[in-house]
Amino acid sequence: MAATTQDGHEPAVAALVTRVAEAEAELHAVAMRWLDPLPMPAELTLRQLQVLSLLRASPGVTGAALAEALDVSTPTMSGIIDRIASKGWLDREHDPADRRRVLLRISGSGTQVLADLEGPAAQARGRVLARLDADELADLARLVERMRDVARQIEAERDRPGSAAGG
Template structure:
């Protein structure tokens, strides 16, 4: 065990990194869920629209891989997004077994509204951090050891 980790273990239990990450993670998750809910979306639906808004369209399998969700879970997310006409699925003309998922105009409008809500949440959360500190935080969090098999989020 390295000396820094040993020092951390001897501090106040509420200051342990795992606890702090869990606490702040829960708060951030709650605020993000609220921001998406204002737009009529769940967190996973919002993440799906963000991905499709960036990529234009993708295969259904590609969306599942990018979001790291089981294809059966993605099917439910896409069913809900399709019923609100935020996305559309169509067969890939090059391979009729594949479905292509695309964001619709209405989905683009909802996505713009959701992105504004998310940006507001992030401005509030990170108001006391400089751009350099945010870059450092992003880098450090990307190096925390988790695996694709870990459960990242749940729908409530």
């Protein structure tokens, strides 16, 4: 049996994981040097940013589902939702199938907050990707899609009751 590192990888695989992490960190550092200061609204917290991102990805989600996704209590999430709603960054609507449930959606101004924050990074990414040829882009797309699929798999395992990943 081959020796493994602390994270369970064989040494050759661990070296590749390190290469990927180091290259990704350097890419991030280079891109950050290109960016002007981000137009971060002073009143926007990291947790609110997470909620806005989740609302954009999952329109019509409930506060309870957001609380579960971010591993906070429902009362805590209710306060976060109230603060975001007071800024006009989300819309609430009653579920037509169950009027007791409130469904949440990111508003147009909430979408604009995210666009303002993500725009400069998207431009930096575009500058880099523009220098890759079609074969390199195809390889990158395949690998990023695979990473996304693995992340979804891990998330599903984590969410499965009684799973080792679920804690």
